[in-house]
Amino acid sequence: MDAARHPVFPPAVAHLFGSARFASALTLCILGAAFSTHLLRATMGWPGLLAILVALVALATLSLLARRQAIDWYGLPPITLLVFLGWAIISVFWSTTTVLSGARVLYLLLFTALGVYLTLVRDTIQLVRGLGDVLRVLLGVSLALEVLSGVLLDLPIAFLDIQGNLTSLGPLQGIFGSRNQLGLIALIALITFSIEFMTRSVPRMLGAFSIGLATLCVLLSGSPVTMGAFIVVVLAALALAGIRRVPSATRMYWQLGLLAIVAITAAVLWLTRSRILELLNAGSEFEVRIAVWREIVRYSQMNTLQGWGWVGAWPPIEPPYIWINLATRGTQSSALSAFYDVYFQLGIVGVISFSALIGFALVRSWLLASEKRSSVYVWPALIVVALTVTSFAESTVLGEYGWMLLIVCAIKASQSMSWRDALRRHEPEPVPEE
Known part of the structure; x- marks a missing residue:
């Protein structure tokens, strides 16, 4: 049966849910919610977090239905x-x-x-750009709250598990609940910002600032787990850079x-x-x-x-x-x-x-x-x-x-x-x- 003759939505609704702008906005919301679960639980509780996630899945389902003819499901x-x-x-x-x-x-x-x-x-570069935008905001908010807690108030923010250790240069937790979580998310951000910089997806100044922000968060997290992962990621990046330059016949x-x-x-x-x-x-x-x-x-x-x-x-x-x-x-x-x-x-x-x-x-x-x-x-x-x-x-x-x-x-x-x-x-x- 031809799906085009039996549309799931009226044309106006299909245009909304199937548009690239809707997919882009929903991508930012999904990434923002996924990386902010600790913040959402602390401020809204489990009911609020689950309501957000269910709503996002429902919107994603509508978006997929509106785009169903353009998606290749083979091998997935x-x-x-x-x-x-x-x-x-x-x-x-x-x-x-x-x-x-x-x-x-x-x-x-x-x-x-x-x-x-x-x-x-979303293709890979669109995911990188969306994740970069989300993590710039979340890391910026984390540092701002650490400044508020550790410098301006000199008091921990208990409901977010922020201990206010900025004046002693860490360890910091940000809005993610622990130093290991902040460290890993900052490392993911560092990888993402570096790819943005290499592909020139963002202005050079913004890219350089973002890399500096992520590096600072990695260091201030004081997470031994993250430092070990950081070393391995750097070595892997150098190895990939070398392998990508050798002739394909000897690769x-x-x-x-x-x-x-x-x-x-x-x-x-x-x-x-x-x-x-x-x-x-x-x-x-x-x-x-x-x-x-x-x-x-x-x-x-x-x-x-x-x-x-x-x-x-x-x-x-x-x-x-x-x-x-x-x-x-x-x-x-x-x-x-x-x-x-x-x-x-x-x-x-x-x-x-x-x-x-x-x-x-x-x-x-x-x-x-x-x-x-x-x-x-x-x-x-x-x-x-x-x-x-x-x-x-x-x-x-x-x-x-x-x-x-x-x-x-x-x-x-x-x-x-x-x-x-x-x-x-x-x-x-x-x-x-x-």
């Missing part, structure tokens, strides 16, 4: 994403907190839907050599991890993580294959999460590692599917950044590198803006390097009937 989404989400949904049935698990799965699906929408209606050999260097470096870093932690002043944080991970391994032995069921951020008073916090004398809201969190909540099956999702996203985006001439292809690769490195010490990638960015990068890379798309290109042409 990646199989690894479907497997991970499917296992998380099924885990509700064996979870010890069935109702809560069901609600948290729906919360994860909200950000999945928003990530899929961004990927379908594969350079890629294999780089892979060998990464493997050797990872082994050396593991063997010298104690000294590195001392240099980063992260010893106490690492000890907390070790204690939490040890308890996770102990409790996971009861449900090794399937895990305890998906809950995302830990419910503080529900077992077995309360038991781990009591054993470690902490108040953790996550396993302080995405991989341990997935293992605890979704078992071995979850770890394999999650590792495949993030691994394929990393490899595909890296190969695209190596082969494509435009600098905009570097953005997904470096974002996935930042998320992957941070995932070893934080669980941010499993929810909200971290999960949404992973979805965007994974689908963007899959659209250009999907094995299903390769099969479609090599399908034999139908033989005409005689």
